[in-house]
């Protein structure tokens with residue numbers, strides 16, 4: 241095992257990373273002010289301080305450990321000072337588990353019509369009221385200190401795909417300078433600041449980004465700039481180049497990933513933490529995730545199917561309701577229908593990462609991966 245080396249200001253401590261015999265797959269324990277959590281882990285996304293359609297009690301019941309929220313959205317509405325006055329994000333949304341906030345870097349570049357990026361930061365138009373806004377490392381870190389998450393992310397630029405080598409190089413070097421500025425602006429003890437590795441789809445830039453950020457010594461590392469439309473083999477190649485350069489005794493968080501096939505490959509390379517809007521988003525248009533692929537429960541084929549979505553699933557939806565009932569609710573635009581598909585999809589991914597952890601601890605991760613990929617159609 242990798243003994244935990246004492247690190248200053250580290251509360252997202254990493255210990256007990258148990259390496260299984262093959263490559264970098266490992267099972268670990270992540271220490272935060274709101275508890276100690278098992279990895280590999282999937283983190284449900286709650287963009288606007290709620291995981292859409294489910295309650296904190298239901299999240300706890302299905303085994304969620306850390307959930308995500310978003311600085312960009314909360315900064316625009318209701319404002320991060322207001323959340324601070326309410327006692328912080330945990331109090332505001334009544335969640336006593338772990339919270340991780342993304343710095344807003346990705347959203348600025350993917351949501352608001354981008355105005356311009358300078359060394360100072362990013363100016364953009366709010367997607368809510370079109371007003372001109374500005375985010376910089378200092379503003380993003382102050383906002384995240386106000387929200388009070390257990391883990392916060394450095395302000396970065398997620399390089400679009402595809403991108404010219406020269407642009408990727410300059411942007412990655414700026415993201416490293418922004419990471420240093422994020423570190424200097426981060427003055428809240430009891431909160432872990434993770435840096436974010438960039439480098440586009442260029443192996444050499446990925447290695448430079450990882451090495452530069454590791455020498456700045458962060459308690460954990462996000463891997464950004466992936467799952468932005470690149471082919472999966474390219475994403476895996478970037479992981480192969482990047483993950484081995486990150487300290488073994490620190491958490492690695494692959495941002496915005498993803499589907500079960502991507503999760504099992506990323507765990508193989510040594511990723512510990514994942515987030516993705518996919519399970520909650522597709523649930524809202526009536527698609528359920530299963531170990532053999534997606535099941536569009538809204539389809540007419542299920543009108544008289546009185547079996548649950550997945551007979552082996554332990555979630556509230558599968559334990560109590562049939563495909564026919566859920567299809568009926570979705571067709572009737574009943575809110576409870578969205579709640580049931582969301583509960584199932586979140587449970588599916590949370591349970592999937594739990595199964596991967598168990599396989600690693602029992603040193604059978606490779607066969608688990610083979611069996612899963614054989615059954616799962618992308």
Ligand SMILES: CNc1nc2c(CCNCC3CCCC3)c3nc(N)[nH]c(=O)c3cc2[nH]1
Pocket residue numbers: 285286287308309310342343344345346347393396397398399436463464465466467468495496497515516517
């Ligand atoms: C979907 N693919 C993807 N997502 C990325 C994300 C967002 C991760 N998810 C955040 C939650 C979603 C809403 C609330 C918080 C990325 N974020 C940052 N900061 N940098 C990336 O390179 C970055 C890269 C990403 N790629």
Ligand SMILES: [Zn+2]
Pocket residue numbers: 549550553554555556557558559583584585587
């Ligand atoms: Zn289920």
